[in-house]
Amino acid sequence: MFGPIRGPWPDMNWKGWWGDNPPYHVPVFILTHHARSPIEMEGNTTFHFVTCGISEALDRARDAAGSMDVRIGGGANTIQQYLHAGLIDEMHFAISPVLLGSGERLFEGVDLRTSRYKCVQHVASEEAFHVVLRREVK
Numbered sequence: 001m002f003g004p005i006r007g008p009w010p011d012m013n014w015k016g017w018w019g020d021n022p023p024y025h026v027p028v029f030i031l032t033h034h035a036r037s038p039i040e041m042e043g044n045t046t047f048h049f050v051t052c053g054i055s056e057a058l059d060r061a062r063d064a065a066g067s068m069d070v071r072i073g074g075g076a077n078t079i080q081q082y083l084h085a086g087l088i089d090e091m092h093f094a095i096s097p098v099l100l101g102s103g104e105r106l107f108e109g110v111d112l113r114t115s116r117y118k119c120v121q122h123v124a125s126e127e128a129f130h131v132v133l134r135r136e137v138k
Contacts, residue, residue, distance in 0.1 A: 001073050002030045002047055015039050016047065027064040029057040031078055054081050076104035083110050089135050091117070094128040 001024075002016045016022060021042040029048045036049040050057040061070045072082055082088050112133065121132040 001028055008034050009036055012036065015041065021045070022047075027061070029061050029064075031057055031074065054078075054085060054087070058082075058087060076106045076108065079106060080108065080110060083115065086115070086135075091133045093131045093133075095131065096128045 003014070004017070016039070018041075022028075022045040024045045025043045027046050027048060029050050031054065032049050032051060034049075035051050038049070039047040041047070048060065050060065058070065058072075072079065072088060079088075116136040116138075117133045118136060119131060120134045121130070123130045
């Protein structure tokens with residue numbers, strides 16, 4: 001969501017890889033182990049850096065969103081943490097036939113069936129195959 005940096009921030013002046021006007025146009029809460037002051041960008045995007053874990057980031061995102069949806073993005077490990085905690089209601093995947101290398105396994109250690117996720121939509125286009133998984137409510 002912000003950049004490919006793992007570990008301490010090497011340059012506190014760097015403002016992410018999206019340029020001056022990132023595509024989000026909403027507050028973005030970045031999970032990190034390394035504190036950093038918020039960065040205000042053009043187009044209403046503010047990057048907030050959260051060091052207290054996924055629950056804190058989600059609480060802050062819900063507060064900022066009010067009655068609107070909260071979207072979770074990031075790497076495989078981030079998504080796995082939210083899935084294991086049962087905090088994702090719906091997932092939308094856009095799968096494009098491009099080989100990028102070995103990468104990280106998104107569903108490593110996650111059993112979607114026992115987590116009550118079902119495929120509720122799948123649509124193919126020329127550019128991607130879209131799949132929507134939704135968690136069933138008990």
